[in-house]
Amino acid sequence: MxxxxxxxxxxxxxxxxxxxxxxxxxxxxxxxxxxxxxxxxxxxxxxxxxxxxxxxxxxxxxxxxxxxxxxxxxxxxxxxxxxxxxxxxxxxxxxxxxxxxxxYVPEDTDRWGSVTCGRPMVRREGVCGRPASPSHIRQVTDPVSGGRQWLGACSQRACREWLADVCARNGAEGEVAPRPAxxxxxxxxxxxxxxxxxxxxxxxxxxxxxxxxxxxxxxxxxxxxxxxxxxGGVPVSVPVAGVRPSLTVLAGGWR
Ligand SMILES: [Zn+2]
Known part of the structure; x- marks a missing residue:
């Protein structure tokens, strides 16, 4: 119109x-x-x-x-x-x-402080759950969605070895994972x-x-x-005044 x-x-x-x-x-x-x-x-x-x-x-x-x-x-x-x-x-x-x-934006590194050890337990349900040690936090790729997320291990030897194993397998999976939505x-x-x-x-x-x-x-x-x-410079045209409510910039606040 x-x-x-x-x-x-x-x-x-x-x-x-x-x-x-x-x-x-x-x-x-x-x-x-x-x-x-x-x-x-x-x-x-x-x-x-x-x-x-x-x-x-x-x-x-x-x-x-x-x-x-x-x-x-x-x-x-x-x-x-x-x-x-x-x-x-x-x-x-x-x-x-x-x-x-x-x-697609991977999970923020801000979440590092809250990453916990993800090693599944053998004799009980769930995962280890101790705070992850900062040097044992890795980014892994979901082979189905292609999404990336943080995975960590605590300082126990079994947990560190579990993480190293997961990362080794995930390297190959990640290469063929789809591009994430x-x-x-x-x-x-x-x-x-x-x-x-x-x-x-x-x-x-x-x-x-x-x-x-x-x-x-x-x-x-x-x-x-x-x-x-x-x-750099679009030609300026003059907005028309009409019956429509006008859009007005109000000076003040942080402006
Ligand atoms: Zn652990």
């Missing part, structure tokens, strides 16, 4: 339902939510209007979300606590897209299936490749990035 059209009731209802689903998604928070709402407005209302057919004006959207000032590098609700973003609005938006790429990211993808996210992720992470579980949705029709120069 043209950007200066009054949205129909059907369009307004579809938009409302989309935003409601985003708000109900526990992973769609912080900057992901802000950017998701802004992109939804572009998709549903063509606001801000597309400057090129089928291509979203992401620089304008970035400034709608962040304003034109620099942004603190701490990312809110995106990635891990260690992830930082650029201070410039457009680059920041791209950082959020990159951190939301659908991918993604377990992180893809939040914006599930709420904004109109966007060709795979093209975005390939652009922002040269090592990214389509996950084995494939595309969850029908063929996307909207591009967010089309040229190499775009990340």
């Amino acid at each position: 043209a950007s200066n059209d009054t949205p129909t009731i059907e369009v307004m209802r579809a938009h409302h339902e989309r935003i409601t689903r985003m708000l109900a998604d526990p992973e769609c928070v912080g900057e992901l939510l802000l950017i998701g709402v802004a992109l939804a407005r572009h998709i549903d209302f063509n606001d801000p209007p597309a400057t090129v057919e089928g291509s979203a004006p992401i620089k304008v959207i970035a400034e709608q979300v962040y304003g034109r000032k620099s942004v603190p590098d701490m990312l809110i609700g995106v990635g891990t606590l260690h992830d930082r973003g650029d201070s410039r609005p457009l680059r920041r938006l791209l950082d959020v897209f990159r951190l939301d790429r659908r991918r 993604a377990n992180a990211g893809g939040v914006l993808e599930r709420h904004l299936p109109e966007v060709d996210w795979w093209a975005v992720w390939e652009r922002l992470d040269p090592l990214w490749s389509p996950p084995p579980e494939g595309r969850p949705f029908e063929r996307p029709r909207l591009r967010l990035l089309s040229g190499v120069a775009e990340a």
